[in-house]
Amino acid sequence: MAFRSVFDASTIRTEFENAGIKPHFIPLIWKYVIQNPNCEWDQVPSLPSAAYPLLKSKFKPFTSALDSVIESTDQVTTKLLIKLQNGAFVEAVIMRYDTRMGKCGGEPRGGGPRSTLCISSQVGCKMGCKFCATGSMGFKSNLSSGEIVEQLVHASALSPIRNVVFMGMGEPLNNYAALVEAIRVMTAFPFQLSPKKITVSTVGIIHAINKLHGDMPQLNLAVSLHAPVQDVRCQIMPAARAFPLERLMDSLREYQRISQQKIFIEYIMLDGVNDEEQHAHQLARLLETFNVVVNLIPFNPIGTLSHFRTSSDERVTRFQKILRSTYNIRTTVRKQMGQDISGACGQLVVNLPDKRSSQNAALLTDIEDLNL
Incomplete structure (x- = not known):
């Protein structure tokens, strides 16, 4: 029998309730395991x-193990290769920021380091x-x-984590029930992350957005839009055929009406594909009725897996200027982190045993900086 993770909240809660054990003990177990990762039950x-016998028979403190830790030469990015109980591997990436860098509203930023x-x-x-x-x-x-x-x-054993972004391997909204349960654990004791510090990125799974x-x-909701018209979007994102742009925008409009929150729009800059001036104008007209922040993402090379090229700095700057100056749409350019360890956006893929590389994580000027 495969053991379950003690952090599988619904499973341990059900087992405890069936055994007549009060569920308020569960967060205390989590806290102890976090502080004593090599503990016995x-x-x-x-x-x-x-x-005690229930825990020993059905649960493990951890069903995954930290296989390797790879540090980037940028000295702020760390990639974790994590081995799961079934032998598969996934990756997570830690990105460190200093909120005192730069200015906000013309004034020096407060705060300090965060991850x-x-x-x-x-x-x-x-x-x-x-x-x-990853695809x-x-x-x-x-x-x-x-x-x-x-x-x-x-x-968290390597760096205090204040923000979490679901931008790693996989489409989070295609694993909806586990995603929601995990976030509920992360926002409860003993983790106590603020939901405002958690961002879920999606290519646009409409029925899940409607529930989220x-x-x-x-x-925070981030949408991987990447093109302002349906045909270009389908060329670079085959799954977009199932989620037509018009229906997706209707869903986002309703999401924003209900939530009253800004939506983050992710837009990868591909040379000659979606980075021309006409695309900037089309994108702006698509978003002009929304409260959004557009994050322009320089394309990270993924070797022979793709024929795309990175847009020039000049094109990225011109694209940003059109959105900002002509349409007054808040627009940032994502800071690239961890490219040398294949830990940047779009680069997470696990190839074993011959090599361990990865792909799909960098962030922007840090997404929290946009929650002002």
């Missing part, structure tokens, strides 16, 4: 006697985006909620 103090964790939700991905190496793996499996949470636990705010209020 009989070392956890002050549990009802019935809890953002980019988390995977699946092994591989079925979306098949042609600019993303080359195909879809292998969904992660359980516990396997998702364990990425946060592994990363009701299940996860205050969460």
Whole structure:
């Protein structure tokens, strides 16, 4: 029998309730495991006697293990290769920021160092985006909620995590139930992350977007749009055929009406594909009735897996200027981090045993900086 992660909240809660054990002990177990990652169950103090044999027979403190830690030469990005119980691997990326760098509203920023964790939700991905190496793996499996949470636990042992972004391997909304359960654990004791510091990125799974705010209020939503018209979007994102742009925008409009929150629009800059001036004007007209922040993402090379080229700095700047100056749409350019360790956006893919590379995590000027 495969053991379950103790961080699989619904499973352990059900087992405890069936055994007559009060569920309020569960967060205390989580806290002890986080502080004592190599513990045995009989070392956890002050549990009802019935809890110990139940834990020993059905749960592990961790069902995943930190296989390797790879540091980038940028000295702020760390990639974690995590081995799951079934032998598969996923990756997570820690990105460190200093909020005192730069200015906000003309004034020096307050705060100090913080870390953002980019988390995977699946092994591989079925979306098949042609600019993303993860898609080359195909879809292998969904992660359980516990396997998702364990990425946060592994990363927290290396750096205090304040922000979480679901921009790693997989399409988070295709693993909806586990995603929501994992976030509920992350926002409860002992993790206590603010939902405002958690961002879920999606290619646009319409039926899941329609449910998301009701299940996860205050969460940040990021949409991988990447093209302002349906035909270009389908060329670079085959899954877009199932989610027509007009229907997606209607869904986002309703999401924003209900949530009253800004939506983050991710837009990868591909030379000669979607980075011309006409595309900037089309994108602006598509978004002009929304409260959005557009994040322009320089394309990260993924070797022979893609024929795309990175847009020139001049094209990116011109694109940004049109959105900002002509249409007054808030627009940032994503800061690239971890490219040398294949930990940048679009680069997460696991190839074993011959080599371990990865692909799909950098962030922007940090997404939290946009929540002002």
